Amino acid sequence: MNRKTLALSAVIGLLAPVLAGCGGSDGGSGGEAIVVGTTDQYIATDEAIAPLDPAAAYDTGSWNVLRQTIQTLMHVPRGGGKPIPDAASKCAFTDRANESYRCTLREGLKFAGGDPITADDVKYSFERVLKINDPSGVAGLLTNIDTMESDGAREIVFHLKTPDATFPYKLSTPPAGIVSKKDYEPTKLRKGFDVSGSGPYTFKAEVKGDTVTKATFTKNADYTGELNVQNNKVELQPFTDADEMGKALDSGDIDVMTRAMTPEQVESMVEKPKEGIQLTEMPGLEIRYLGFDTDAPTVKEKAVRQAMAYTIDRGDLVTKVYGSVAEPLYSLIPSSIATHTNSFFNKYGDRNLTKAADLLQTAGIATPVKLSLNYTTDHYGEATAKEFETLKDQLNSSKLFEVSIKGTEWKSFRPNQIKGDYSVYGMGWFPDFPDPDSYIAPFLDKDNFLNTPYNNAKLRGELIPQSRREADRSAATNTFSQIQDIVADDVPVLPLWQGKQYVASRDDIAGVEWAVNSSAELLLWELRRGPGAS
Structure with a gap:
């Protein structure tokens, strides 16, 4: 499936790159898009008809699509720490018992395409996950919510069944993402690979049969939030095995190689660095x-x-x-x-x-x-x-x-x-x-x-x-x-x-050390092409 207050001081500040051959190179995917390889597979089946619906998805690969596209009230900042507002302008517990949590939405918040987002949309999105209650278990992140009330267009209050100091973190996860009533039915999953929201990117999948062959993330001009998007387009390229992904990196067909590299690939890059490719080790x-x-x-x-x-x-x-x-x-x-x-x-x-x-x-x-x-x-x-x-x-x-x-x-x-x-x-x-x-x-x-x-x-x-x-x-x-x-x-x-965890990349790609956090979340908005990459 990242402070003193959240018990991860042991990993904060450890995002240091281990460079394996950082020489000059004309390689890379070329063009506007940064191409990221993964061995995650995105497949729709009779038993999993909606692999990218936030009310059902509960695996790292699917969440890595949703985090780019479906905006959440809160967001864990670069390098970890307490969650900070993203779709919200502010959020806080309003009682000492940690049972009542109030959020105020940002002004001008809207879905990709321009429709405004209100507190009612947030309430609808949470209710939808709880009503569907998919067998994946993802609704369990929200089941401690007792009631919700929207106060005007921008205020929403969550009343919890029991105290939960971790609730701000749960508001940063994909099932807490804000979706549109026009695109997501209240009690049915959205079949296939269509995804829409108010996140930093819009999404388009190329599909063959029941499988995604390429996913394209394009910068969302309507995004209003905390994130600073460093690129205009990222393509996510699935591979059936890590060896093929490694060959694509060597040839310059992809720019970044993420999960899951094999132990042999990592050891080879450490022992025999390749010119033009850097290996980044992360907690x-x-x-x-x-x-x-x-x-x-x-x-x-x-x-x-x-x-x-x-x-x-x-x-x-x-x-x-x-x-x-x-x-x-x-x-x-x-x-x-x-x-x-x-x-x-x-x-x-x-x-x-x-x-x-x-x-x-x-x-x-x-x-x-x-x-x-x-x-x-x-x-x-x-x-x-x-x-x-x-x-x-x-x-x-x-x-x-x-x-x-x-x-x-x-x-x-x-x-x-x-x-x-x-x-x-x-x-x-x-x-x-x-x-x-x-x-x-x-x-x-x-x-x-x-x-x-x-x-x-x-x-x-x-x-x-x-x-x-x-x-x-x-x-x-x-x-x-x-x-x-x-x-x-x-x-x-x-x-x-x-x-x-390790990420390998062409040496003209910067931001790699921030593009995967300790929870293996892809933060594609951190990637950029240009000087300072190596």
């Missing part, structure tokens, strides 16, 4: 984990999930598959965010087969436990297949498990996972917003992203609400520690690793 907040359908017979017993936690060797996994671009993770909350604790390491260490065997024997579970591990072949990068081969080898070599693996394309994998077709599955996560809550609620709270049957009453009824009451997020450290310990004991998810 990353991506995590990878195994999720469980805790109602599935094979993993319903907590002892099975705990035994897997004893058996998997994260260090070995990272070394064999990802090398220096990742590091082991022992909690849902990554180590780069304050409030992180090594709860899984404290409880399980790394690969203790004796304890795993004893645990299964005590629980009366016959071994080897037969499991199928499911992963997506085309969403998180090419290394995912090797990662699951390594996990299979680790589990099977213990003689405690008999594991098979199965890869599925994302267009089918994600709907299958939501429906509960997989007992064990691999997923990745970028935070919805830069706060520890965004690593907890989407997995454990009601209406969560995973649609998991796991329901811990203490987490949902006490600890998660308690963590949101603290405006000073560091004051919630003890609460988050308790949450992480419960997760380590129950193992509804099993954290594996956290990653760094």
Whole structure:
């Protein structure tokens, strides 16, 4: 799915480029548009008919389209920090309990094309997401809203069910985007790849069959907001694999190469810099984990999930598959965010087969436990297949498990996972917003992203609400520690690793160090062609 108050001082200021061969070059895409490559795929299917509707989209690739086009009341500024107004001119809590939040819209705010935006449009947009309540779980970001009232054309007040100091961050996410009643029906998703709003760009997709082959972002002359748009046009070019994307960068067919570069590509660019190309390393907040359908017979017993936690060797996994671009993770909350604790390491260490065997024997579970591990072949990068081969080898070599693996394309994998077709599955996560809550609620709270049957009453009824009451997020450290310990004991998810992120670009492109933030959000408006790029 970025301050002292929001617990990310560890990553602020780390956006420093690591240059790999910054020589002169006549390469690049030429022309007006800056061309950005990605391995994200945009596909419409019978089960996902509206991949770019803010009421349904809940993956990094789709959000990276919406952030350019659908404007939100708030925006996380360059380099992180507290959210600041974008479509709004000002927003603030109006009570000490953090239960009532008022925003005033900017004067002259309008949709691309010229129609004015009012507080009623904002209210309509939020109500639409909540009414549709898509199975993706994206509406969960807004379900704490109790009522909304518009006061004149420019004032809107949100009354929350429970205190939530993270609400300003939720107002910066795509489901909180402002859409037009003319283009978006109140209870139906907008099918296909049409997107319209009041963001910094307008959007046009070139489509072949059910798949986007190119997306063009053109500077929106009607945009009124905080962002300073540095270019007139950006083209987003999807690639089916990172090698093809890399060749396109080398040839100058694209200017920027974003997610997902392979570990081998990164290491090659570090060890053998290419003339005319720069590699930029940025702090990353991506995590990878195994999720469980805790109602599935094979993993319903907590002892099975705990035994897997004893058996998997994260260090070995990272070394064999990802090398220096990742590091082991022992909690849902990554180590780069304050409030992180090594709860899984404290409880399980790394690969203790004796304890795993004893645990299964005590629980009366016959071994080897037969499991199928499911992963997506085309969403998180090419290394995912090797990662699951390594996990299979680790589990099977213990003689405690008999594991098979199965890869599925994302267009089918994600709907299958939501429906509960997989007992064990691999997923990745970028935070919805830069706060520890965004690593907890989407997995454990009601209406969560995973649609998991796991329901811990203490987490949902006490600890998660308690963590949101603290405006000073560091004051919630003890609460988050308790949450992480419960997760380590129950193992509804099993954290594996956290990653760094890299962007490669032609050396005539500037602004690259700001164009992808620590949450892997594309900020295309930061890119420009010209002097000062290298």
